[in-house]
Structures are given as structure tokens and as C-alpha cells.
Amino acid sequence: MSGLRNLGLAVAMLAASGGAALLTWSYITTKRRKEEQKEDVIKEEQKEEVVAKEEYLPVESQVAERCMLLAAREQPQREPQTRKRQVLVLGLDGSGKTSILNSIVTNRGNHSTVPTEGIHAVCITNGKSKMEFLEVGGSEQLRPFWERYLDRAFALVYIVDSTDHGRLPLAKKHLHQLIQHDSSLPLVVLANKQDLENAYHITDIHDALALSEICEERKLFLIGTHVATDGSELPSSIEDTQEFLAQLLLETH
Ligand SMILES: Nc1nc2c(ncn2[C@@H]2O[C@H](COP(=O)(O)OP(=O)(O)OP(=O)(O)O)[C@@H](O)[C@H]2O)c(=O)[nH]1
Ligand SMILES: [Mg+2]
Incomplete structure (x- = not known):
């Protein structure tokens, strides 16, 4: 859903201001992807912490x-x-x-x-x-x-x-x-x-x-x-x- 929303946004930006907008959009999405990857890593770390805590007993x-x-x-x-x-x-x-x-x-x-x-x-x-x-x-x-x-x-x-x-x-x-x-x-x-x-x-x-x-x-x-x-x-x-x-x-x- 958010992918579709991004695509719609990119098409609208291209129509309005040409190729520069595409570069801007791809920069934004790359940045967002990196942020998402960082979030994923944090989530994974949090998940592992929970799993570790769930090992209640030796x-x-x-x-x-x-x-x-x-x-x-x-x-x-x-x-x-x-x-x-x-x-x-x-x-x-x-x-x-x-x-x-x-x-x-x-x-x-x-x-x-x-x-x-x-x-x-x-x-x-x-x-x-x-x-x-x-x-x-x-x-x-x-x-x-x-x-x-x-x-x-x-x-x-x-x-x-x-x-x-x-x-x-x-x-x-x-x-x-x-x-x-x-x-x-x-x-x-x-x-x-x-x-x-x-x-x-x-x-x-x-x-x-x-x-x-x-x-x-x-x-x-x-x-x-x-x-x-x-x-x-x-x-x-x-x-x-x-x-x-x-x-x-x-x-x-
Ligand atoms: N005669 C007989 N003795 C059994 C049998 N099953 C287990 N025992 C004996 O019952 C005792 C307890 O067995 P465990 O297997 O340690 O019991 P447990 O359910 O694991 O006990 P916890 O780990 O303390 O919760 C031991 O002395 C076993 O030898 C059986 O089918 N027949
Ligand atoms: Mg036992």
C-alpha cells in the first residue's frame, strides 16, 4: 500500500517538474529504505532480547x-x-x-x-x-x-x-x-x-x-x-x- 502511495507521488512529481523530481524521489526512497533497514535491525535486536527474556528457566x-x-x-x-x-x-x-x-x-x-x-x-x-x-x-x-x-x-x-x-x-x-x-x-x-x-x-x-x-x-x-x-x-x-x-x-x- 505504501509502495503504491510512493509510486503515485513519484509520477505526480515527475509530471510537475521533470527528471530532477525522479532523482529527488529515488534519494528519498533510498534514504527511507536505509532508515527502514536500520529500524529492521533495531526490531530484530529487540525481538532477540524478548526471546532471551522468554527463556525463563535454565x-x-x-x-x-x-x-x-x-x-x-x-x-x-x-x-x-x-x-x-x-x-x-x-x-x-x-x-x-x-x-x-x-x-x-x-x-x-x-x-x-x-x-x-x-x-x-x-x-x-x-x-x-x-x-x-x-x-x-x-x-x-x-x-x-x-x-x-x-x-x-x-x-x-x-x-x-x-x-x-x-x-x-x-x-x-x-x-x-x-x-x-x-x-x-x-x-x-x-x-x-x-x-x-x-x-x-x-x-x-x-x-x-x-x-x-x-x-x-x-x-x-x-x-x-x-x-x-x-x-x-x-x-x-x-x-x-x-x-x-x-x-x-x-x-x-
Ligand atoms: N515404576 C515406575 N517408576 C517410574 C516410571 N516412570 C518414572 N518412574 C520413577 O518415578 C520417579 C520420578 O521420575 P521422573 O521422570 O524424574 O519424574 P518427573 O515427572 O520428570 O519429575 P520432575 O522432573 O521432578 O517434575 C523416578 O524415580 C523414576 O524412576 C514408571 O513408569 N514406572
Ligand atoms: Mg523431570
């Missing part, structure tokens, strides 16, 4: 840093901001988020023994599709940060410890608060630790989390999972979750 894993470096090297051109490749992984502390992510990365049962004190990111490349999983620790101090990461995600994976009966109401409260922020974000609930004897069955988890109250328009899945303790092969439930997310990513873009 990145725990070196895998994440490597993943980000690789991503930066592989993609000289920035992807459009609308292209979301991130799966946000949330759930109360001890529910098994890191253990599940470690198992996906190593392709076998891989338990975590260290609570996540910030964020933990892993990058999975499957053929041409690349997906980032971002876990934010589930401790009480970190839960207020959870919702800040929702905007970047194309799906939310919410993990519950199926044996932590006493804290299911708390897990439910946080889940319902989170999904209020985005009415269409696909939700995958993993009822983890199904290997343990006292684990609630997924139908009990369905009821305890009041999943029937979640709007029908949202894609919602509930899967029973466990992480093998003996380092054996990735349980099929986790493989299915991974495949399902890859499919969701394809559908979303």
Missing part, C-alpha cells in the same frame, strides 16, 4: 543446547512463527516426564533419578519430521511457569503418576487450569507407572481427572504408559504416543 540438558545449535545450523532461514513443532510435557513432580523423554531419546526404558529444576528439552528427528519435546519441571515452584510455554506448542502431553492417588485432585486442578488457556490445543494424557501394582486403571484416571468435562472439540487422548526399569525395549505404549504425536504434527501443518 536449560537443564546439554542435549537441549546441542539440539538448538543443530537446529540453528540446519535452518539458516527462520521458520514462520506460526510453525509450531514443540510438544509441551507437563505434570506433577515425579510423574515420570523425564523418564519418558529419556526413553524416547534412547529408544529403551531409561529412568530418571534427578528432579528437573528448570526446563529439559529433547529433539527427535524421524525421517524429515523434527519434533521438540519441552518438559518444565513439576515442582511447586515451577508450576506457575507452565502456562508461559503453551503458546509455542502444537500439543500438550500431560503425565500423571497413576499410583499417586492422593495428588490426583491436584493434577486435575492444574490440567483444567492449563487447558483454559487454549481451547483447541490437542491434549494427550499419559497415565504413567502402569507397571506398578497399585496403579489406577486408565478408566479411574479418566474419572479422577474429569476428562469427560473437557470440550468435545478438542483432540483428547488418554494412554496408559510405563517406563521399563530393566533398560529393555521401549514399551509399545510410548512408541504409540510418539507415532501419534508425529501424525498430529503432520495434520497441524
Whole structure:
């Protein structure tokens, strides 16, 4: 629109005062272009500052840093901001988020023994599709940060410890608060630790989390999972979750 306006202005000036006006106009537009370029640089710098500020929490894993470096090297051109490749992984502390992510990365049962004190990111490349999983620790101090990461995600994976009966109401409260922020974000609930004897069955988890109250328009899945303790092969439930997310990513873009 402003290009058209400039052209109209140039034609009018030419008609009125000949070639000198064209030179004047081209000088003005060159100057304006330089000013615009300068503004672009300033805007880019401001944007980077915002992105830096948005990294609220220390990145725990070196895998994440490597993943980000690789991503930066592989993609000289920035992807459009609308292209979301991130799966946000949330759930109360001890529910098994890191253990599940470690198992996906190593392709076998891989338990975590260290609570996540910030964020933990892993990058999975499957053929041409690349997906980032971002876990934010589930401790009480970190839960207020959870919702800040929702905007970047194309799906939310919410993990519950199926044996932590006493804290299911708390897990439910946080889940319902989170999904209020985005009415269409696909939700995958993993009822983890199904290997343990006292684990609630997924139908009990369905009821305890009041999943029937979640709007029908949202894609919602509930899967029973466990992480093998003996380092054996990735349980099929986790493989299915991974495949399902890859499919969701394809559908979303
Ligand atoms: N038996 C069994 N134990 C599990 C399973 N998944 C995780 N655990 C154990 O549960 C504990 C917590 O697992 P984490 O993966 O660290 O849990 P988290 O959700 O990442 O916890 P935070 O990082 O503190 O939010 C660890 O001792 C794991 O070994 C599972 O499927 N079965
Ligand atoms: Mg963790």
C-alpha cells in the first residue's frame, strides 16, 4: 500500500517538474529504505532480547543446547512463527516426564533419578519430521511457569503418576487450569507407572481427572504408559504416543 502511495507521488512529481523530481524521489526512497533497514535491525535486536527474556528457566540438558545449535545450523532461514513443532510435557513432580523423554531419546526404558529444576528439552528427528519435546519441571515452584510455554506448542502431553492417588485432585486442578488457556490445543494424557501394582486403571484416571468435562472439540487422548526399569525395549505404549504425536504434527501443518 505504501509502495503504491510512493509510486503515485513519484509520477505526480515527475509530471510537475521533470527528471530532477525522479532523482529527488529515488534519494528519498533510498534514504527511507536505509532508515527502514536500520529500524529492521533495531526490531530484530529487540525481538532477540524478548526471546532471551522468554527463556525463563535454565536449560537443564546439554542435549537441549546441542539440539538448538543443530537446529540453528540446519535452518539458516527462520521458520514462520506460526510453525509450531514443540510438544509441551507437563505434570506433577515425579510423574515420570523425564523418564519418558529419556526413553524416547534412547529408544529403551531409561529412568530418571534427578528432579528437573528448570526446563529439559529433547529433539527427535524421524525421517524429515523434527519434533521438540519441552518438559518444565513439576515442582511447586515451577508450576506457575507452565502456562508461559503453551503458546509455542502444537500439543500438550500431560503425565500423571497413576499410583499417586492422593495428588490426583491436584493434577486435575492444574490440567483444567492449563487447558483454559487454549481451547483447541490437542491434549494427550499419559497415565504413567502402569507397571506398578497399585496403579489406577486408565478408566479411574479418566474419572479422577474429569476428562469427560473437557470440550468435545478438542483432540483428547488418554494412554496408559510405563517406563521399563530393566533398560529393555521401549514399551509399545510410548512408541504409540510418539507415532501419534508425529501424525498430529503432520495434520497441524
Ligand atoms: N515404576 C515406575 N517408576 C517410574 C516410571 N516412570 C518414572 N518412574 C520413577 O518415578 C520417579 C520420578 O521420575 P521422573 O521422570 O524424574 O519424574 P518427573 O515427572 O520428570 O519429575 P520432575 O522432573 O521432578 O517434575 C523416578 O524415580 C523414576 O524412576 C514408571 O513408569 N514406572
Ligand atoms: Mg523431570
